Amino acid sequence: MNTLAEENYLKAIFALMDENGEVMVNELSQRLAIKMPTVSSMMKKLANKNLVTYESYKPIRLTEKGRVEAALIIRKHRLTEMYLVEKMGFGWEEVHHIAEQIEHIQSPELFAKMDELLGFPALDPHGSPIPDSSGKMIPREYQKLSHCKTGEKVKITAVVNTSHEFLTFLNGKQIHLGLEMIIHSLEPFDGSMTISYKENKETISSVVTDRILVEQL
Amino acid sequence: MNTLAEENYLKAIFALMDENGEVMVNELSQRLAIKMPTVSSMMKKLANKNLVTYESYKPIRLTEKGRVEAALIIRKHRLTEMYLVEKMGFGWEEVHHIAEQIEHIQSPELFAKMDELLGFPALDPHGSPIPDSSGKMIPREYQKLSHCKTGEKVKITAVVNTSHEFLTFLNGKQIHLGLEMIIHSLEPFDGSMTISYKENKETISSVVTDRILVEQL
DNA sequence: TAAATTTGTTAGACACAACTAACAATTTTA
DNA sequence: TAAAATTGTTAGTTGTGTCTAACAAATTTA
Numbered sequence: 001m002n003t004l005a006e007e008n009y010l011k012a013i014f015a016l017m018d019e020n021g022e023v024m025v026n027e028l029s030q031r032l033a034i035k036m037p038t039v040s041s042m043m044k045k046l047a048n049k050n051l052v053t054y055e056s057y058k059p060i061r062l063t064e065k066g067r068v069e070a071a072l073i074i075r076k077h078r079l080t081e082m083y084l085v086e087k088m089g090f091g092w093e094e095v096h097h098i099a100e101q102i103e104h105i106q107s108p109e110l111f112a113k114m115d116e117l118l119g120f121p122a123l124d125p126h127g128s129p130i131p132d133s134s135g136k137m138i139p140r141e142y143q144k145l146s147h148c149k150t151g152e153k154v155k156i157t158a159v160v161n162t163s164h165e166f167l168t169f170l171n172g173k174q175i176h177l178g179l180e181m182i183i184h185s186l187e188p189f190d191g192s193m194t195i196s197y198k199e200n201k202e203t204i205s206s207v208v209t210d211r212i213l214v215e216q217l
Numbered sequence: 218m219n220t221l222a223e224e225n226y227l228k229a230i231f232a233l234m235d236e237n238g239e240v241m242v243n244e245l246s247q248r249l250a251i252k253m254p255t256v257s258s259m260m261k262k263l264a265n266k267n268l269v270t271y272e273s274y275k276p277i278r279l280t281e282k283g284r285v286e287a288a289l290i291i292r293k294h295r296l297t298e299m300y301l302v303e304k305m306g307f308g309w310e311e312v313h314h315i316a317e318q319i320e321h322i323q324s325p326e327l328f329a330k331m332d333e334l335l336g337f338p339a340l341d342p343h344g345s346p347i348p349d350s351s352g353k354m355i356p357r358e359y360q361k362l363s364h365c366k367t368g369e370k371v372k373i374t375a376v377v378n379t380s381h382e383f384l385t386f387l388n389g390k391q392i393h394l395g396l397e398m399i400i401h402s403l404e405p406f407d408g409s410m411t412i413s414y415k416e417n418k419e420t421i422s423s424v425v426t427d428r429i430l431v432e433q434l
Numbered sequence: 435t436a437a438a439t440t441t442g443t444t445a446g447a448c449a450c451a452a453c454t455a456a457c458a459a460t461t462t463t464a
Numbered sequence: 465t466a467a468a469a470t471t472g473t474t475a476g477t478t479g480t481g482t483c484t485a486a487c488a489a490a491t492t493t494a
Contacts, residue, residue, distance in 0.1 A: 003450080003451090005450080005452090024471075025473095026471055034451090034452075034453095035452080036472060037453080037472085038452055041451085042451080056459090057459065057460070057471080057472065084327075087304075089334075090326075090330070097324065098322070101322045101323065102319070105315070105318045105319065107314065107318070109307075109311065109315070113306070113307070220480075220481090222480080222482090241442090242442060242443095251481090251482075251483095252484080253442060254442085254444080255482055255483070257443060257444090258443095258481085258482095259481080262481095273443070274443085437492105437493085437494080438491100438492080438494085439492070441491085442487105442489070443488070443489085444485105444488090445486085445487100446486105447482100448481105448482080448483075449480105451479095452477100452478080453477075453479100454476090454477080454478100455476090455477105456474085456475085458471100458473070458474090459470100459472070460472085462467100462468080462469070462470080463468075
């Protein structure tokens with residue numbers, strides 16, 4: 001069994017591997033807001049438990065065991081988010097903070113029950129895939145809105161960031177999963193994008209378009 | 218904010234005060250399965266935080282502040298148990314272990330939502346009162362089944378112990394909250410009691426009758 | 435009431451997970 | 465390629481919450 005701290009490291013390494021492929025001590029340190037020496041020594045501990053491969057000055061990688069354990073924590077997180085939204089009536093912007101805590105609950109029964117009551121969902125409220133109980137996860141193969149070109153018609157399939165602030169911003173612009181939009185123009189200077197959807201026409205910055213995943217229509 | 222360890226001490230002191238009025242270091246040590254020196258030093262810490270009153274060799278008591286904080290943790294525990302039984306379909310014997318973890322979640326919104334979805338319940342699935350959001354709790358004034366006399370007709374209003382083993386035992390004998398029963402005989406030697414209810418007639422030990430609370434009919 | 439038992443405290447150690455300060459390796463850039 | 469910047473490690477400290485061993489106070493009982 002892993003400690004709370006270990007679980008948080010595993011999750012962060014998993015997320016960073018997903019984003020960048022390789023994970024440096026420095027990145028992990030910044031992501032977790034934990035100083036490098038602490039991360040360094042934790043890596044030795046996780047390597048000892050055969051959850052990561054790690055040699056001094058080399059990148060960190062999850063082992064297969066570590067990958068599965070990380071995926072199972074993410075499974076609990078995403079099932080919880082889905083449960084909170086679908087069964088308890090929370091908004092998608094409210095659930096991250098709660099799921100961040102409930103993901104550490106030790107009770108296979110609780111999460112099996114959520115899964116069952118939800119009808120075994122494939123995606124969480126932010127469009128991210130929920131790993132199955134063996135830790136397998138269908139990879140998202142959607143592209144960032146920021147990589148789309150003028151004139152394209154796209155549909156929002158997921159959001160990359162689940163913070164309260166970001167999702168409240170999207171709520172304010174009535175942007176949600178499944179929304180279809182047309183890309184009107186793209187400002188080369190700063191990457192800001194003008195989009196139209198329903199009766200709206202909005203210009204959004206690249207900070208936003210980087211965090212929205214879409215599929216082509 | 219209190220740590221996980223501190224919350225568990227507060228809860229245990231609250232429960233022991235409820236049962237015995239006063240709490241000794243020794244009792245707390247046994248209840249929590251933590252050695253006396255550790256309890257002793259934690260009492261100094263809690264006294265410093267103004268959560269308990271404590272002087273060496275004297276009994277421990279919760280301050281008003283400590284009492285409220287303990288009650289709010291118990292509120293979260295009991296709301297969770299009720300939610301798990303009523304909304305998720307768990308048996309009353311399955312929920313203690315899960316609630317024991319969820320009671321430490323920091324999210325007033327989550328528990329407010331449970332409360333609302335449950336229709337502001339007064340009692341948990343074991344018949345124990347749920348403290349309100351200011352920490353107030355209606356005292357149970359029921360008596361132990363073990364204190365009842367032959368010939369009395371009583372109704373089960375609560376169980377004192379919520380362990381999986383005890384409740385599974387009761388399930389096996391089809392004993393549940395609200396059940397009405399007649400006390401046929403009481404064995405003076407060991408306190409075992411013969412009761413009848415519905416089509417059943419059972420003899421149960423004082424270990425069991427001590428853990429069942431009833432009201433007279 | 436003196437001895438025995440129970441209860442509680444003090445002192446010191448340990449594991450965990452964080453930190454800072456100092457130094458070392460690696461990578462970038464001038 | 466040498467200097468500068470970045471990244472990472474080592475060594476030592478801290479706070480939390482646990483422990484054991486030894487001693488001290490309080491209570492029970494003979």
